Amino acid sequence: MKLLRILVFFLYSTLTQAIDTHQFHNAQQQADYQSLITELRCLVCQNQTIGDSNAPLAADLREQIYQMLQTGKTKAEILQFMTERYGDFVLYKPPFNSVTSLLWLAPVLFLLTGIIVVFVIIRRKNQTTAIDEQKLAQARALLNKE
Amino acid sequence: MLKFLIPLILFLVMAVFLAIGLQRDPSHIPSPLINKPAPVFSAPKLTAPQESLSPKDLHGQVWLLNVWASWCSTCREEHPVLNLLAQQQVTLIGLNYKDKAEDAFAWLQQGGDPYRISIMDNNGKIGIDWGVYGVPETFVIDKKGIVRYKHIGALTFESIQQTLLPLIAQLQSETP
Numbered sequence: 001m002k003l004l005r006i007l008v009f010f011l012y013s014t015l016t017q018a019i020d021t022h023q024f025h026n027a028q029q030q031a032d033y034q035s036l037i038t039e040l041r042c043l044v045c046q047n048q049t050i051g052d053s054n055a056p057l058a059a060d061l062r063e064q065i066y067q068m069l070q071t072g073k074t075k076a077e078i079l080q081f082m083t084e085r086y087g088d089f090v091l092y093k094p095p096f097n098s099v100t101s102l103l104w105l106a107p108v109l110f111l112l113t114g115i116i117v118v119f120v121i122i123r124r125k126n127q128t129t130a131i132d133e134q135k136l137a138q139a140r141a142l143l144n145k146e
Numbered sequence: 147m148l149k150f151l152i153p154l155i156l157f158l159v160m161a162v163f164l165a166i167g168l169q170r171d172p173s174h175i176p177s178p179l180i181n182k183p184a185p186v187f188s189a190p191k192l193t194a195p196q197e198s199l200s201p202k203d204l205h206g207q208v209w210l211l212n213v214w215a216s217w218c219s220t221c222r223e224e225h226p227v228l229n230l231l232a233q234q235q236v237t238l239i240g241l242n243y244k245d246k247a248e249d250a251f252a253w254l255q256q257g258g259d260p261y262r263i264s265i266m267d268n269n270g271k272i273g274i275d276w277g278v279y280g281v282p283e284t285f286v287i288d289k290k291g292i293v294r295y296k297h298i299g300a301l302t303f304e305s306i307q308q309t310l311l312p313l314i315a316q317l318q319s320e321t322p
Contacts, residue, residue, distance in 0.1 A: 043280075064274060083178070
């Protein structure tokens, strides 16, 4: 039973974020590193950031970012470095440009279309048709007969 | 009449987009290097580590850069195709990615060496410059040193007949 508990403990200890030990010159560099590794996509495990991924490429890219920060590169320079080599897909949050504008705007457009359709349908239902006077007189006559 | 046409038209439009989308592999990332100069490197040769090779040494000819490793099982599938390319006199440069020299030698001895020259990228830095994210990958570079095509994954006999060999023939006819 104790062995089982120890084994379960080891199982859980593998479910952590990829851990590297890096020494930074200052707090700004560390903050930049932390934000960069959550902004770049791991291209092997494409639904994870390179901060979360255990793939060897993710480790290489984290090391690359660390080295670049050490030599004084800015966040913008590092992001440009990555997109030059891997394309816009490496950015976890897609940039807003002519190609991706539809991707960003589609949910809003769908919502607006839905609201407009609902309005039109409700308005149509509430419209009463013009009363035909002759038919109304006929109906009254029939009702009064009884 | 229109009331019945609109859903039909919407469906047809969606069907077209789905048909296009289902034929694509979403995990394949298009390379931003296409039509840009080949990233510069100076890599040691596998057979002679004191010598190095860089893209400018290959200026004036059409060449392929094949990223491979001895630990990569998919590369085994690709090997007979590479041997065929070598027979066709295609200049194949092998980038041995994140590998050990002795493992690379053993692999080439086992399966044959289709590469004109093999170069080493033990720490993967050259791979990062070329946007390598999965092995094997193959790049086609023209006589001016511009990257013209990237094939992701293992090469197949079909893909080289349909795409690669015609492209190489076309690039051969261009002036350097």
